[in-house]
Amino acid sequence: MYRDPVESLEPLHHRHAAIRTLRVGMIGIGTVGSGTFRVLARNRAEIAARAGRSIELVMVAARNLERAAGIVGDSVALTADAMQVATHPDVDVVVEVAGGTGPARDWVLAAIAHGKHVVTANKALLAVHGAEIFAAAREKGVIVAYEGAVAVSIPIIKALREGLAANRIEWVAGIINGTTNFILSKMRDEGLDFAAALAQAQALGYAEADPSFDIEGIDAAHKLTLLAANAFGMPLRFADAQVEGITALQGVDVACAEQLGYRIKLLGVARRQAAGVELRVQPVLVPATHLMAQVNGSMNAVMVKSDAAGLTMYYGAGAGSEQTASAVIADLVDVARLDGVHAAQHVPHLGVHAHATNALAVLPRAAVHTSHYLRVPVHAVNQIQAVAASLAEQKVPVRQVALAAERPGTGSQVLVLTGPVEQGTLDLAVHALQARAEVAGAVTTLRVESLEG
Template sequence: MYRDPVESLEPLHSRPALNRTLRVGMIGIGTVGSGTFRVLVRNQADIAARAGRAIELVVVAARNLGRAAGIVGERVALTADPMQVATHPDVDVVVEVAGGTGPARDWVLAAIAHGKHVVTANKALLAVHGAEIFAAARKQGVAVAYEGAVAVSIPIVKALREGLAANRIEWVAGIINGTTNFILSKMRDEGLDFAAALAQAQALGYAEADPSFDIEGIDAAHKLSLLAANAFGMPLRFADVQVEGITALQGLDVACAEQLGYRIKLLGVARRQADGVELRVQPSLVPADHLMAHVKGSMNAVMVKSDAAGLTMYYGAGAGSEQTASAVIADLVDVARLDGVNAAQHVPHLGVHEHATNALAVLPRAAVHTSHYLRVPVRAVSQIQAVTACLAEQKVPVRQVALAAERPGVGPQVLVLTAPVEQGTLDLAVHALQARSEVAGAVATLCVELLEG
């Protein structure tokens, strides 16, 4: 019923070496894989013109061969064995869009060992096994491209490597998870609590049945580790990212932030400091008049501060079949242009200095220096001075103090915005506040990111 993927393809040595079709093998034909096939077929003439040669999907590995045949038809060979695609002698580049970090690692490493370029949208794979994969690719002289793994339709990897190549990057900050941004938008716009907003996201297909990677901030941390590597020339440091999701975020804090002139977004922040790099994923207050505050729904946005270009911002879809396919095919076009060019130079694996002895350290949580929002429940409105006095004793600089607007069933709340202060100092101050008799409940804290030039 299906063509044998090993015997059905014309041997590469029988085709012209220059300008021949770039032959692609793909592992996975789900949401991203099917979108990639559709766009490749629909826009084949434009893609070939931009790549300098045709790009053709010739073999696909899929769990469900019948479903796969319904997508790609008879023109593409099918196999149930991903390793057959990874090692196929007549495939130039392997596209891995199956996901996961175990078997996917083996397929990608096998493809590299057989001299094939790799394109992937699998951020978890690269965050966990990237160091091994990029080292293997560099040794083999092949490219590993992964634009679709970072911000879906936003070409942020290309912007950092090429558009901002002349710059020293100072910081990168972004909304890089569409699911959490959708949830936070619903909490603000419709006054929903977290559970109701999550249920709506799941009903509309924005969140998985198990949304843990999204709502706990892990997906954003995967992506942030890749952004930081490209921005600062540092090794992948996913394990060192400070990660806080949105599961504990209360609708009350969304409303209080709005009262103070801010909106809450789950931000990934990579910032260069004198003694290291901050790597943080956290729900944070952003000024309501800032462009980042107006990124709604499942959209993504990334802002970069660099020394020559200044502030630049990149905006686009944070999810979607063809949106991710756009990035995957852009990587294929880059690979198609590699004839006669060193792959490691033309499409750098990361642009990192793997053997550098002066690699930037990741700052511990206590050393991160930012402004903060505090919501302090008190027993009486008159106790606002007790809160400010305690913060002064703990050497926390206060920039603004207000009382939260009255809400049914909610006691008085003191709202505080601090000037920049080390996280360790703020933690001690919160501990001291919790011990005060005037404080009537748990103190809520969030970072404040002004995202200024």
């Protein structure tokens, strides 16, 4: 049997005479919610010692109450009405782990309106509705915490806000989607094409039946939006991000990248420039000797370049029930420490500069300045110099030209690595190259990231 949430939750927890228990209401008891419950119960003493007081789950909203009761037992009040959790007077902080951007927005805003702190792992919610949510939180003086929404087990938000608080952040770059990193690892290690690698990821549970958010780069862009806002104090600009997934990536390019000494990764990049911020997600070539190139399978990694600390890198699991729960509970510990102190001492939420007239703009695609990889199909191997000459005529610096290793069914391929050049200039050069008689098919282009200081 489960307790009726309409009853007072007071008897459900022990209160210390001086510092009372932090009472948590949770919306959703799926993969992340159940992991959060397990870790809270298993590590109760350690968590209380670090938080300075007990943290207790007192109420859960779930679609399937019978299933939920099987997870949390009869000591936690259950309800099918998420709004009841968001507004209940005996709940101090609401943990939203149900997902989605519609009802979740309403629940979170209702919790804030009732003076409750919010912890969420919902990156889509914050990327789309973050400006509204954080403005409401500032108005009420409550915390909105979201470490689990970005890189799961990697405490990158805490690193940006606290560990690197003295620094001016120059750029942030990361492998922040485990599904696509798993697929790219399989394409490289086993020579699979994209469709076969995706099917394997789905069979092993790394990819959903509908993997669009992952493979189209949308999930990574949601996370990058949050990283950029924390790194640069800029508003949430998900709608302005340049997003390219891996669905069009061919196995031949994975192999050609290896031939040139690179590996292809789906990278989220937020880089401060004089005219604004690059905010982009796309498959890029990374030097095979770089630490980021060694991040394989479903693992995540984030690298930060700052003026005082220099280059720092953070590595950890990019998915998982208890891995995400670790981040959710870390946020709860922050709330437990900060609840009751002056609002100015709260962990700062996003959007504090959203009203500023000098808010950083997002650079358009044509203005992004990077090196590039080109794969150019040609009619004959002796036309390699014609390709290089065409690019030079269009003011594209050519750093390396090579013939691709022969592969069945691919014909002759010229591989080019350029020096840094604006995307707009490269686009014009590729258009001119495509029109030449020597070129036998579509030219493939990918950006190259050195990830150096």
